[in-house]
Amino acid sequence: MSSQPRSVYVKVPASTANLGPGFDALGMALNLYAWIEMSVAQDRTTIQLYGDQMDGVPTDKSNLIYEVAQQVFRKAGVEHPELNISMYSDIPLTRGLGSSASAIVGALVAANALIGSPLSRDELFQMASDLEKHPDNVGASLFGGLIAAFWDGERAEHLRIEPEDRLEVLVAIPEFHLATEKARHVLPTTISMKDAVFNVGHVSLLVAALATGRYDMIRHAMKDALHQPYRAPLIPGMSDILDRAVEHGALGVALSGAGPTLLALVDAAATTPEGKAELERFLRDTLAREGIAATTLWLKPCGEGTQVLTHFDPLCTLIENIKGEVRA
Numbered sequence: 001m002s003s004q005p006r007s008v009y010v011k012v013p014a015s016t017a018n019l020g021p022g023f024d025a026l027g028m029a030l031n032l033y034a035w036i037e038m039s040v041a042q043d044r045t046t047i048q049l050y051g052d053q054m055d056g057v058p059t060d061k062s063n064l065i066y067e068v069a070q071q072v073f074r075k076a077g078v079e080h081p082e083l084n085i086s087m088y089s090d091i092p093l094t095r096g097l098g099s100s101a102s103a104i105v106g107a108l109v110a111a112n113a114l115i116g117s118p119l120s121r122d123e124l125f126q127m128a129s130d131l132e133k134h135p136d137n138v139g140a141s142l143f144g145g146l147i148a149a150f151w152d153g154e155r156a157e158h159l160r161i162e163p164e165d166r167l168e169v170l171v172a173i174p175e176f177h178l179a180t181e182k183a184r185h186v187l188p189t190t191i192s193m194k195d196a197v198f199n200v201g202h203v204s205l206l207v208a209a210l211a212t213g214r215y216d217m218i219r220h221a222m223k224d225a226l227h228q229p230y231r232a233p234l235i236p237g238m239s240d241i242l243d244r245a246v247e248h249g250a251l252g253v254a255l256s257g258a259g260p261t262l263l264a265l266v267d268a269a270a271t272t273p274e275g276k277a278e279l280e281r282f283l284r285d286t287l288a289r290e291g292i293a294a295t296t297l298w299l300k301p302c303g304e305g306t307q308v309l310t311h312f313d314p315l316c317t318l319i320e321n322i323k324g325e326v327r328a
């Protein structure tokens with residue numbers, strides 16, 4: 001049996017879900033991160049949240065990380081009601097970059113590591129999928145890379161595709177927040193056979209294109225009839241970006257998760273710096289014309305999932321340990 005560390009540290013990647021037609025089924029980890037430190041508290045629970053993305057996040061026992069950690073302890077048959085938790089996140093909240101999935105996955109991995117890792121990664125994936133009710137973001141944050149997955153209400157299954165190094169991701173993150181619940185509420189409860197067939201064909205081609213490196217097919221494949229058309233009215237400028245980003249150099253474009261972030265895939269090996277700048281300008285200007293201020297970021301797919309870090313100095317604070325790694 002492995003010995004129990006006094007304090008554990010985990011690093012969790014952000015994620016983008018759906019990639020257009022893969023609604024609730026495709027996810028990709030991105031090189032934007034959150035870090036969590038967790039230890040058993042001597043007397044009472046303390047929760048410290050760092051970064052400017054944390055406004056309004058509870059710091060009592062209703063905190064998501066605390067609650068998820070307790071689920072791990074219950075499943076493993078141990079009791080640790082009082083915890084010290086610190087978190088720093090570069091992942092913007094409620095923007096469609098998997099911030100809640102990263103908190104859930106980070107809490108699962110940290111709590112499990114704190115008690116000597118009795119639960120397997122698959123058990124953590126099942127718990128995460130059950131909590132999120134879809135496996136796309138949590139699968140990507142947990143395993144890294146590109147994830148194709150389903151959750152049938154009982155079990156989640158997944159396969160991972162290693163992203164190629166030439167794949168780059170441009171995200172345009174609007175300043176406004178969009179709760180996933182709101183973006184799911186606008187979806188219809190039934191769909192036509194025609195739309196179902198449309199998505200089956202497009203998502204199949206997209207997975208095949210990503211798995212085989214046939215990036216020329218992404219422009220045809222990255223189209224959706226199940227969620228994007230219904231969500232577009234929530235994000236002014238989105239339809240224009242979906243229709244025209246390929247003309248401006250994107251391999252394909254989609255709403256990131258439930259939005260409002262928009263995401264363009266780019267072949268770094270085939271795109272000049274001027275080409276990248278033009279695409280970035282197109283996304284920003286299109287949103288700006290609708291009065292939407294947005295931050296653009298160039299990201300890469302992240303090949304690694306959630307890592308338990310062993311090189312951190314337990315005598316330093318979380319912030320001191322991650323200094324130099326964070327974006328802010």
Ligand code: HSE
Pocket residue numbers: 017018023024025134136137180183184227257258
């Ligand atoms: N697949 C989910 C959705 C991702 O599009 O609603 C957001 O959690």
